[in-house]
Amino acid sequence: xxxxxxxxxxxxxxxxxxxxxxxxxxxxxxxxxxxxxxxxxxxxxxxxxxxxxxxxxxxxxxxxxxxxxxxxxxxxxxxxxxxxxxxxxxxxxxxxxxxxxxxxxxxxxxxxxxxxxxxxxxxxxxxxxxxxxxxxxxxxxxxxxxxxxxxxxxxxxxxxxxxxxxxxxxxxxxxxxxxxxxxxxxxxxxxxxxxxxxxxxxxxxxxxxxxxxxxxxxxxxxxxxxxxxxxxxxxxxxxxxxxxxxxxxxxxxxxxxxxxxxxxxxxxxxxxxxxxxxxxxxxxxxxxxxxxxxxxxxxxxxxxxxxxxxxxxxxxxxxxxxxxxxxxxxxxxxxxxxxxxxxxxxxxxxxxxxxxx
Amino acid sequence: xxxxxxxxxxxxxxxxxxxxxxxxxxxxxxxxxxxxxxxxxxxxxxxxxxxxxxxxxxxxxxxxxxxxxxxxxxxxxxxxxxxxxxxxxxxxxxxxxxxxxxxxxxxxxxxxxxxxxxxxxxxxxxxxxxxxxxxxxxxxxxxxxxxxxxxxxxxxxxxxxxxxxxxxxxxxxxxxxxxxxxxxxxxxxxxxxxxxxxxxxxxxxxxxxxxxxxxxxxxxxxxxxxxxxxxxxxxxxxxxxxxxxxxxxxxxxxxxxxxxxxxxxxxxxxxxxxxxxxxxxxxxxxxxxxxxxxxxxxxxxxxxxxxxxxxxxxxxxxxxxxxxxxxxxxxxxxxxxxxxxxxxxxxxxxxxxxxxx
Ligand SMILES: Cc1ncc(COP(=O)(O)O)c(C=O)c1O
Ligand SMILES: Cc1ncc(COP(=O)(O)O)c(C=O)c1O
Ligand SMILES: [Mg+2]
Ligand SMILES: [Mg+2]
Ligand SMILES: [Mg+2]
Ligand SMILES: [Mg+2]
Numbered sequence: 092x093x094x095x096x097x098x099x100x101x102x103x104x105x106x107x108x109x110x111x112x113x114x115x116x117x118x119x120x121x122x123x124x125x126x127x128x129x130x131x132x133x134x135x136x137x138x139x140x141x142x143x144x145x146x147x148x149x150x151x152x153x154x155x156x157x158x159x160x161x162x163x164x165x166x167x168x169x170x171x172x173x174x175x176x177x178x179x180x181x182x183x184x185x186x187x188x189x190x191x192x193x194x195x196x197x198x199x200x201x202x203x204x205x206x207x208x209x210x211x212x213x214x215x216x217x218x219x220x221x222x223x224x225x226x227x228x229x230x231x232x233x234x235x236x237x238x239x240x241x242x243x244x245x246x247x248x249x250x251x252x253x254x255x256x257x258x259x260x261x262x263x264x265x266x267x268x269x270x271x272x273x274x275x276x277x278x279x280x281x282x283x284x285x286x287x288x289x290x291x292x293x294x295x296x297x298x299x300x301x302x303x304x305x306x307x308x309x310x311x312x313x314x315x316x317x318x319x320x321x322x323x324x325x326x327x328x329x330x331x332x333x334x335x336x337x338x339x340x341x342x343x344x345x346x347x348x349x350x351x352x353x354x355x356x357x358x359x360x361x362x363x364x365x366x367x368x369x370x371x372x373x374x375x376x377x378x379x380x381x382x383x384x385x386x387x388x389x390x391x392x393x394x395x396x397x398x399x400x401x402x403x404x405x406x407x408x409x410x411x412x413x414x415x416x417x418x419x420x421x422x423x424x425x426x427x428x429x430x431x432x433x434x435x436x437x438x439x440x441x442x443x444x445x446x447x448x
Numbered sequence: 449x450x451x452x453x454x455x456x457x458x459x460x461x462x463x464x465x466x467x468x469x470x471x472x473x474x475x476x477x478x479x480x481x482x483x484x485x486x487x488x489x490x491x492x493x494x495x496x497x498x499x500x501x502x503x504x505x506x507x508x509x510x511x512x513x514x515x516x517x518x519x520x521x522x523x524x525x526x527x528x529x530x531x532x533x534x535x536x537x538x539x540x541x542x543x544x545x546x547x548x549x550x551x552x553x554x555x556x557x558x559x560x561x562x563x564x565x566x567x568x569x570x571x572x573x574x575x576x577x578x579x580x581x582x583x584x585x586x587x588x589x590x591x592x593x594x595x596x597x598x599x600x601x602x603x604x605x606x607x608x609x610x611x612x613x614x615x616x617x618x619x620x621x622x623x624x625x626x627x628x629x630x631x632x633x634x635x636x637x638x639x640x641x642x643x644x645x646x647x648x649x650x651x652x653x654x655x656x657x658x659x660x661x662x663x664x665x666x667x668x669x670x671x672x673x674x675x676x677x678x679x680x681x682x683x684x685x686x687x688x689x690x691x692x693x694x695x696x697x698x699x700x701x702x703x704x705x706x707x708x709x710x711x712x713x714x715x716x717x718x719x720x721x722x723x724x725x726x727x728x729x730x731x732x733x734x735x736x737x738x739x740x741x742x743x744x745x746x747x748x749x750x751x752x753x754x755x756x757x758x759x760x761x762x763x764x765x766x767x768x769x770x771x772x773x774x775x776x777x778x779x780x781x782x783x784x785x786x787x788x789x790x791x792x793x794x795x796x797x798x799x800x801x802x803x804x805x
Contacts, residue, residue, distance in 0.1 A: 095481045099488050102686060110474055110483045117471040124452045126467045128645040128691065131456050131767060164521035164647065165668065168682035172666040200666045283683055288485040290521065290647045290685035309529040309557045311522065325525035326640055328647035329459060330687055334485065410488060 096432035099410030100241055100385060100423040101263065101284035109337040109427075116333060127333055132326050140333050141322060147339035148293065151348060152272040159318040161294040162332045167262040167281035168196065170292060174258055174277065175201035177314050178233045181305040186210045186231040186255070190247075191218045191240035192416065193260060201235070204306075210234075218243040220377035229254040233276065233300070239264035241284070242414040244387035244421060245380040250274055256300045264384045265293065266342060267426055268352040276300045285384070285425045287335030290328045342426065351426050358424045358433045359383040365437045369444050371395070375419065389419040399443055406439045408432075453789035456767030457598055457742060457780040458620065458641035466694040466784075473690060484690055489683050497686075498679060501693035504700060505650065509629040516675040518651040519689045524619040524638035525553065527649060531615055531634065532558035534671050535590045538662040543567045543588040543612070547604075548575045548597035549773065550617060558592070561663075567591075575600040577734035586611040590633065590657070596621035598641070599771040601744030601778060602737040607631055613657045621741045622650065623699060624783060625709040633657045642741070642782045644692030647685045699783065708783050715781045715790045716740040722794045726801050728752070732776065746776040756800055763796045765789075 097104040120127035121136045130137060145160040163169070174197070179185050183205050187198045189212035201207045208231060211222035218240060227234045233256040239246045241263040250257070256276030265280035272278065276297040283289040294314065301315055310316045316324050342351060363381055366374045366388045375387045390396055403411055413419040422436060454461040477484035478493045487494060502517040520526070531554070536542050540562050544555045546569035558564045565588060568579035575597060584591045590613040596603045598620040607614070613633030622637035629635065633654040640646040651671065658672055667673045673681050699708060720738055723731045723745045732744045747753055760768055770776040779793060 097482060097486055099486065102485060102487060102489060102683065104486050105483065110485065113485070114471040114474040117467055117474060125454060125766070126462065128459060128467065128470070129454055129456065129461050130459060132459060132646065133772070164523060164685070165526070166521060166682045168668050169522070172668050196667075200668065203664050203666045281683060283686075288687055289489065289683045290688055307560050309560045310553075311525050311529050311557065325523045326459065326638060326646045328521070328685060328688065329640075330645055331647055331685065409482070415490070 094407055096406070096408045096435050097410055097428065098408060098422050098424070098432070098436070100414065100421060101281075102289045103284055103410070103423055103425050104427045105288070105334070105338060106341045106427045109334060109341055112337050113330075113334045117330075128330060132323060132329055137329060140336055141327065144332055144336035144339065145322070147336060147343060148295065150343065151266055151339060152295065154295070155273055157299060158295055158297050159314075161296070161314070161317050161322045162291045162327060162335070163294055163317060163322070164290070164328050165292060167193070167260060167279060167292055170260070170279040170294065171197040171200035172203075173312055173314065174233075174235065174279070175204040176306070176308055176312050177301060177304065178256070178258070178277070179205040180232050180303060181205070183232045183304070184208055184228070184230065185233055185235065186228055187235045188212065188222055188225065188237075189214055190221055190237050190245060191243045193241065193262070194237045197235060197237070197260060218245065219375055221245050221247055221380040227251060227253050227255060231255055233258050235260070239382050239384050241385055242417060244376050244382045244385040246382035246384065248380070256297070264382070266339070266348060266351070267355050267384060269348045282331060282335045287338050288331050290331030291335060293335070338427075354430060355383045355424065355426070358428065358430055359386065361430070361433050361437060362386045362422055362424065365440050369440050371444055371447060372440065384424060386422040386424065387413060387417070387419060388422075395447060398447070402443055403436065403439050406435055408436055408439065411436075451764055453763070453765045453792050454767055454785065455765060455779050455781070455789070455793070457771065457778060458638075458782075459646045460641055460767070460780055460782050461784040462645070462691070462695060463698045463784045466691060466698055469694050470687075470691045474687075485687060489680060489686055494686060497690050497693055498684065501689055501696065502679070504693060504696035505652065507700060508623055508696060508705060509652065511652070512630055514656060515652055515654055516671075518653070518671070518674050518679045519648045519684060519692070520651055520674060520679070521647070521685050522649060523646075524550070524617060524636060524649055527617070527636040527651065528554040528557035529560075530669055530671065531590075531592065531636070532561040533663070533665055533669050534658060534661065535613070535615070535634070536562040537589050537660060538562070540589045540661070541565055541585070541587065542590055542592065543585055544592045545569065545579055545582065545594075546571055547578055547594050547602060548600045550598065550619070551592075551594045554592060554594070554617060575602065576732055578602050578604055578737040584608060584610050584612060588612055590615050592617070596739050596741050598742055599774060601733050601739045601742040603739035603741065605736070613654070621739070623696070623705060623708070624712050624741060626705045639688060639692045644695050645688050647688030648692060650692070695784075711787060712740045712781065712783070715785065715787055716743065718787070718790050718794060719743045719779055719781065722797050726797050727805060728801050729797065741781060743779040743781065744770060744774070744776060745779075752804060755804070759800055760793065760796050763792055765793055765796065768793075
């Protein structure tokens with residue numbers, strides 16, 4: 092087996108050239124004769140990394156003035172807390188749509204800080220579609236949505252126009268397609284799916300929405316603290332920020348969001364076409380809401396799973412099992428996954444049909 | 449210049465063999481033909497890393513039953529928040545000693561959650577000593593101390609016997625010497641000084657002290673959440689945990705805390721002997737409280753700084769400048785710094801005396 096086709100849902104595949112540069116920086120960074128892991132985060136060498144990472148985000152998002160870019164720790168799950176703590180006013184209300192496990196975890200954390208109105212949910216239908224046509228209450232402090240539901244394989248294709256600040260968890264499809272990022276007042280994303288390794292979380296926030304809750308916020312939990320120190324209030328996760336910077340450089344130098352959107356569309360079309368065509372498999376998600384990042388599908392006859400598993404593993408495919416909470420299969424096709432890997436998977440599915448069909 | 453003598457205060461020097469293994473894992477981990485950065489944190493390969501890291505901590509600390517070991521994100525600064533949020537009861541009180549910038553940041557965060565009694569402080573004397581002979585109030589919820597004050601170069605040599613749970617920030621001297629760790633109910637340490645790279649924070653907590661505040665705690669901020677999921681409630685900082693594991697393996701395989709304590713004593717004795725002996729320099733800290741990790745010193749004639757700086761830089765020394773808030777010099781002599789590097793620095797100081805004295 093020459094090569095692994097890595098369909099892991101996250102942490103997940105990164106470009107090979109990024110990994111090579113990262114490994115080299117662990118041994119010797121910037122010809123300092125020191126590892127990237129051994130230098131002060133206040134050194135000019137690392138400050139340049141942080142600065143470059145933040146400017147790549149601005150370039151990729153084409154943000155107007157008035158936004159700050161942060162690289163924090165704690166994962167997207169800590170943002171579930173910080174978003175509410177920084178935006179939900181004392182005796183205020185927040186609006187959420189519940190589109191999956193992560194959305195519902197975000198809702199749970201927000202409830203610690205105040206009232207939460209769930210304006211729409213597809214939970215009763217096992218999260219197999221994205222609710223549409225709901226009303227966002229104009230009197231709530233913010234509206235929270237999840238752009239891509241990693242576990243269920245649904246993705247918001249058209250974002251609503253919100254009368255209040257719109258917050259989005261983009262953890263699992265950040266930088267996978269062109270979007271009008273300026274529609275959002277706050278965007279966050281754990282790096283480990285489409286932007287880098289585990290260990291850092293991107294937060295992009297419009298400064299004007301902050302400081303309005305009337306609540307005392309611990310310095311470490313207050314976005315304004317981190318903004319005022321350019322993400323260097325305390326020691327940042329140096330390596331994870333560096334690898335995220337390298338991954339964004341890879342993306343930009345290859346053609347940016349337009350380039351990657353085109354490839355991601357091709358991969359998704361190929362994958363879903365086979366799921367639909369192949370009589371042994373079926374997709375679990377409403378077709379119009381299918382995620383380009385995570386394609387969830389099942390075998391019509393679950394008894395065939397062991398044989399199918401054996402076959403894709405022999406083809407060098409890894410990470411294809413669905414999330415432990417839902418089972419079945421999930422092909423995660425993040426930016427760094429080449430079209431070729433999807434072709435290999437599709438060939439395996441076809442071959443499986445020939446044997447079993 | 450053949451080699452860098454890395455006196456950086458953190459992130460700081462790591463053993464060369466650890467860096468080599470880390471770089472190799474970034475390219476191919478466990479012969480999976482996948483990078484450590486690309487695999488699921490739920491894979492058995494990474495679960496083994498997390499398990500091993502946690503058991504190395506228990507081995508090094510020789511902890512009795514009843515403690516949980518966590519690897520979290522957010523840095524030691526997030527622990528300033530979590531400690532108070534998890535231990536300070538509604539309408540309760542916490543006791544802190546104020547021995548430096550980090551202690552005082554910890555106090556600031558705790559005040560968000562309730563009353564803080566500062567039982568002793570050396571602030572008025574520019575933090576140049578560790579207060580002693582103070583009384584820990586038996587009616588407080590916990591007592592918080594900082595074992596090593598990274599910026600000021602003081603270190604607690606003998607911990608008090610506390611009538612209430614004792615919490616300690618050991619960020620800058622964790623695993624540098626033998627200690628009776630069972631005296632503490634909670635220990636935390638940002639990895640990036642003596643245990644690994646930036647990006648993960650060790651927390652060791654006695655289970656029985658948790659769940660008593662009467663306060664609603666967001667899941668991500670609640671130690672019990674992370675304990676119940678063995679530090680895998682959300683995606684852990686995979687690479688930082690792995691490198692910390694490698695560093696602890698290096699420590700244990702060489703002889704553990706007894707071995708490193710012996711080396712650290714030698715380095716500190718050599719360093720302070722020269723600071724005392726050399727008429728051009730003086731130490732800033734009360735001799736009985738001098739840190740083995742961070743030796744702070746000044747030139748009697750500050751006008752000589754540029755010349756001295758030139759000289760140690762030419763000798764391959766890096767990271768010797770004091771914290772930007774205090775100036776002067778700080779030789780950080782963490783576990784991975786070889787005795788040889790201190791010898792080189794001492795030689796430079798002697799040579800400087802020959803030229804200038
Ligand atoms: C959409 C989404 N949000 C949040 C999370 C949680 O991220 P983290 O593990 O970094 O807390 C995930 C993780 O898979 C996710 O897919
Ligand atoms: C003793 C001590 N505590 C806390 C911190 C803050 O750690 P972090 O940057 O990981 O938040 C430091 C950092 O230097 C430290 O030396
Ligand atoms: Mg989901
Ligand atoms: Mg079909
Ligand atoms: Mg200090
Ligand atoms: Mg002297």
